[in-house]
Amino acid sequence: MGWKFDFATGSSSGVYRVAGSTWAFAFRYYSPQRRCRLQSAVAARAESMAKPRTHQFDTLTLHAGAVPDPATGARATPIYQTTSFVFPDTDHAAALFNMERAGHIYSRISNPTCAVLEERIAALEDGVGAIATASGQAALHLAIVTLMGAGSHIVASRALYGGSHNLLAFTLPRFGITTTFVDPRNLDEWRSAIRPETRLLFGETLGNPGLDVLDIPRVAALAHDHRLPLLVDSTFTTPWLVRPFDHGADLVFHSATKFLSGHGVLIGGLLVDSGRFAWDAADARGKFATLTEPYPGFHEMVFVEESTTAAFLLRARREGIRDFGACMAPFTAFQLLQGIETLPLRMAKHVDNTRKIVAFLREHPLVGAIGYPELPEHPDHALAQKLLPRGSGAVFSFDLKGTREQGRRFIESLKLFSHLANVGDAKSLVIHPASTTHFRMSAEDLRKAGITEGTIRLSVGLEDPEDLKEDLSRALHAAGKA
Amino acid sequence: MRVRVGDYGVYAYTGSRLPDRTAPNIVFVHGSANDHSVFALQSRYFAYHGRNVYAVDLPGHGNSEGEPLRNVETLADWLIAFFNAAELKEVTLVGHSLGSLAVLEAAARHPERVSRLALLGTAVPMAVNDQLLAAAAANDHVAFELINGWSFSAKRLLGGNPWPGMWMTAQAMRLMERVRPNVLYADLVACREYTNGLRAAAGVWCSSLMLLGARDVMTPAKAARDLTATLRDVSVVTLDCGHSMMSEQPDAVLDALREFLR
Numbered sequence: 154m155g156w157k158f159d160f161a162t163g164s165s166s167g168v169y170r171v172a173g174s175t176w177a178f179a180f181r182y183y184s185p186q187r188r189c190r191l192q193s194a195v196a197a198r199a200e201s202m203a204k205p206r207t208h209q210f211d212t213l214t215l216h217a218g219a220v221p222d223p224a225t226g227a228r229a230t231p232i233y234q235t236t237s238f239v240f241p242d243t244d245h246a247a248a249l250f251n252m253e254r255a256g257h258i259y260s261r262i263s264n265p266t267c268a269v270l271e272e273r274i275a276a277l278e279d280g281v282g283a284i285a286t287a288s289g290q291a292a293l294h295l296a297i298v299t300l301m302g303a304g305s306h307i308v309a310s311r312a313l314y315g316g317s318h319n320l321l322a323f324t325l326p327r328f329g330i331t332t333t334f335v336d337p338r339n340l341d342e343w344r345s346a347i348r349p350e351t352r353l354l355f356g357e358t359l360g361n362p363g364l365d366v367l368d369i370p371r372v373a374a375l376a377h378d379h380r381l382p383l384l385v386d387s388t389f390t391t392p393w394l395v396r397p398f399d400h401g402a403d404l405v406f407h408s409a410t411k412f413l414s415g416h417g418v419l420i421g422g423l424l425v426d427s428g429r430f431a432w433d434a435a436d437a438r439g440k441f442a443t444l445t446e447p448y449p450g451f452h453e454m455v456f457v458e459e460s461t462t463a464a465f466l467l468r469a470r471r472e473g474i475r476d477f478g479a480c481m482a483p484f485t486a487f488q489l490l491q492g493i494e495t496l497p498l499r500m501a502k503h504v505d506n507t508r509k510i511v512a513f514l515r516e517h518p519l520v521g522a523i524g525y526p527e528l529p530e531h532p533d534h535a536l537a538q539k540l541l542p543r544g545s546g547a548v549f550s551f552d553l554k555g556t557r558e559q560g561r562r563f564i565e566s567l568k569l570f571s572h573l574a575n576v577g578d579a580k581s582l583v584i585h586p587a588s589t590t591h592f593r594m595s596a597e598d599l600r601k602a603g604i605t606e607g608t609i610r611l612s613v614g615l616e617d618p619e620d621l622k623e624d625l626s627r628a629l630h631a632a633g634k635a
Numbered sequence: 636m637r638v639r640v641g642d643y644g645v646y647a648y649t650g651s652r653l654p655d656r657t658a659p660n661i662v663f664v665h666g667s668a669n670d671h672s673v674f675a676l677q678s679r680y681f682a683y684h685g686r687n688v689y690a691v692d693l694p695g696h697g698n699s700e701g702e703p704l705r706n707v708e709t710l711a712d713w714l715i716a717f718f719n720a721a722e723l724k725e726v727t728l729v730g731h732s733l734g735s736l737a738v739l740e741a742a743a744r745h746p747e748r749v750s751r752l753a754l755l756g757t758a759v760p761m762a763v764n765d766q767l768l769a770a771a772a773a774n775d776h777v778a779f780e781l782i783n784g785w786s787f788s789a790k791r792l793l794g795g796n797p798w799p800g801m802w803m804t805a806q807a808m809r810l811m812e813r814v815r816p817n818v819l820y821a822d823l824v825a826c827r828e829y830t831n832g833l834r835a836a837a838g839v840w841c842s843s844l845m846l847l848g849a850r851d852v853m854t855p856a857k858a859a860r861d862l863t864a865t866l867r868d869v870s871v872v873t874l875d876c877g878h879s880m881m882s883e884q885p886d887a888v889l890d891a892l893r894e895f896l897r
C-alpha cells in the first residue's frame with residue numbers, strides 16, 4: 154500500500170490492496186487559479202473548433218505556394234529552367250493562350266518557379282497575387298504602365314530611392330507621364346498635388362535617406378478620397394516589418410534584390426496587388442481605362458470583368474510582362490525563395506544588430522545626427538512605433554562630423570562593412586551618398602533630401618554586433634586623426 | 636452584358652462576345668457572397684467554344700443591382716426572369732453552392748427551359764454551421780475566414796495554384812469582402828432554409844452532373860448522397876479538392892463540364 158502527493162503537479166496517487174484485489178487511484182487537486190486556467194483552456198479548445206483554418210507568417214515563408222513537385226516529389230522548389238511548356242493538344246494550346254485554362258506557355262509570361270515565389274510574396278503581404286520582375290525598377294515601371302499612359306500624372310514622395318526618382322523625374326516625362334514630388338510628411342502637399350489626370354500616389358515605407366516613415370493609413374485614405382490607388386515601395390521593411398495592405402495601401406512593390414533575397418546575390422523585383430482597389434467604381438469610371446475598357450491587344454478583354462479582384466495583375470501580366478518583357482529568371486526566383494525561407498530570422502537579427510549599432514554611434518563624439526525612427530528625436534518616432542512595432546529596418550544614415558576627407562578616411566578604414574552600392578545584404582554595407590548614389594543632385598536638392606557631405610549610410614548585416622562596433626570604432630578613430 | 640430584370644440592372648459576363656442566336660446557351664450561377672468571376676476560366680472557355688455564356692451576378696452581388704433574394708425559390712424564379720430578359724429559350728444551367736440550389740429549383744420549376752443541369756459543390760440539405768451563421772449575421776469578418784478555411788482543401792490553403800502567380804485564398808477573401816453588409820447572411824440563410832431540394836430533384840427531367848470535392852468541408856461530398864439517389868439521369872464526378880473547386884482544379888472542372896456537355 155502506498156500513497157504520494159506530488160507538490161509540483163498537485164496530484165496524489167496510490168495503490169491499495171483490499172481483499173486480494175488491487176485498487177489504484179489518482180486524484181488531482183486543482184487550486185482555484187489552476188482550475189480557472191484549465192477552464193479557459195477548455196473554452197479555448199471549444200473556440201478552436203470554429204477557428205478559421207489559416208497559417209501564420211513564419212509558416213508561409215517556408216511553404217506558401219510550394220507543393221512537393223508533382224512529377225518527382227522534390228521537396229525544394231525545382232528550378233524550371235525552360236523557355237516553354239509542351240501543349241497536350243491544339244485545343245489545350247488555344248485555351249491556354251485565351252485564358253480558358255490554367256498553366257504556363259512561355260517563361261516570359263509565367264514560369265512555375267517564379268509562380269511559387271509570386272504566391273509566396275502574395276501570401277506574406279496578404280495580396281491576391283504578384284508578378285516577379287527582372288528588378289525592383291522593372292516592378293515600379295510595370296505598376297505605372299499598367300495603370301496609365303501619356304497625359305497621366307503621379308504624386309510621389311520626395312524621399313525616394315534615387316533610381317525611382319530618376320524614372321519619375323527624367324525618364325517617364327519623355328513618355329508623357331509626369332510626377333509631382335511632395336514632402337511625404339505633409340498631407341496638404343499630397344492633397345494639393347492631386348489633379349484630374351492623377352492616377353497614382355506613391356511612396357516608400359521608409360524613405361531615402363532620412364527614413365521618413367510613410368503614414369500609410371493617412372496617405373491611403375487621402376488617395377481613396379480621390380478614388381486613387383496608393384503604391385508603396387516596401388523594400389526596406391519587407392512584410393516582416395510592415396504589411397502595407399493592412400494599413401490601406403493598394404499595391405506594393407519590392408526590390409527583392411535587398412532583404413527578401415538577403416544575400417546580395419541577385420537582382421529582382423516583386424509587384425503585389427491587394428485586390429481591394431475598385432478600379433471600376435462608379436465615380437472612378439474612365440480613370441483606369443486600361444482595366445475597365447475593352448483591350449484590343451487581348452480579344453477586347455475588359456480586365457475588371459474577367460477578374461473582380463485581380464484585374465490589375467491580369468493586365469500587368471497579359472500586357473506589361475508580355476510586351477515590355479522584364480520578367481524574372483527562374484534561377485533568381487529559386488534563390489529568392491531560399492532567401493525568404495529565413496526572412497523572419499534574418500530580419501529579427503538585422504533589426505537587433507541595427508539597434509546595437511545605433512546605440513553605439515549615438516555615444517560617439519564624431520557622430521552627429523542619426524536618422525533612425527526608433528530614436529525619440531526622429532520626426533516620425535511616434536508613427537514608427539505604430540506602423541513598425543518590430544523595428545525600423547537595418548538601413549540608416551548618420552552624419553560624420555568633419556570634412557569630406559575625414560568621411561573618405563572613415564569609409565576606407567572599415568574592414569567588415571563593404572563599401573558598395575546596395576543594401577539588405579547579410580553582410581554589412583556602407584556608402585557615402587553625396588559622392589555616389591546622389592552625386593547627380595545639386596547642393597540645393599541634396600539639402601532638400603536631407604543629405605550632407607558627411608552623410609554616411611549603413612546597411613547593418615548579420616555579423617556579430619561586437620565585431621561591427623569594433624570595425625566602426627576603429628574607422629571613426631582613423632577619421633578623427635585624418 | 637447588362638439587362639434589366641424587373642426593376643434592377645443585372646450584369647452577366649459573356650466573355651466579351653455578342654450572342655449567336657443559333658448557339659446553345661449556358662448560364663453560370665455563383666454561390667454565397669461571390670460573383671461571376673469564380674467561373675472565369677470555365678465560362679470563358681465555353682464562350683469561345685460555340686456557346687453563348689452568361690455568368691450572372693445575382694441580385695445584390697457583383698455588378699448587379701438590388702438586394703440579395705430571400706430564398707432559393709425566389710432565386711429560381713429570378714433565373715427564369717433573367718432568361719426572359721436575355722431572350723434565352725433554353726439553357727444549360729451550371730450552379731455552384733447556393734447557385735447549385737437555385738439552378739436545381741429552377742430546373743424543377745421550368746423543365747421546358749433547362750436542357751441540362753450541372754451542380755457543383757452541392758449538398759441537400761445544405762447545412763450551415765451555427766457559428767458561421769452567427770458571424771455572418773453580425774457582419775463579422777470571421778465569417779469570411781471560416782468560409783475560406785472550410786472551402787479550400789488543407790493542401791491548397793498553402794497555395795500551389797495552377798493559375799500562375801495568384802494566391803487563391805486571398806482572392807476568395809477579397810471577393811467576399813466586396814459584398815455589402817448582410818449579403819453573406821442572406822445567402823447563408825437561403826442555403827440553410829431550403830428544404831425542397833429532394834422534391835425538386837425528383838422533378839428534374841434533364842440529365843444532370845454533380846461535381847463534388849472529396850475534400851469539401853463546406854458541402855461535404857457525402858451530403859449530396861440523397862440528391863444523387865433522387866436525380867433521374869445523373870453522373871457524379873468527385874475531384875480531389877475542396878469546395879472552391881473552380882479555383883483549386885480549374886481544368887478538371889472544365890473537363891468534367893466539357894464531357895457532360897459533349
Ligand SMILES: Cc1ncc(COP(=O)(O)O)c(C=O)c1O
Nearest residue numbers: 288289290314386388408410421
Ligand atoms: C528602396 C528601393 N527601391 C527600389 C530599388 C530598385 O531596385 P532594383 O535595384 O532591384 O532595380 C532600390 C534599389 O536600391 C531601392 O533601394
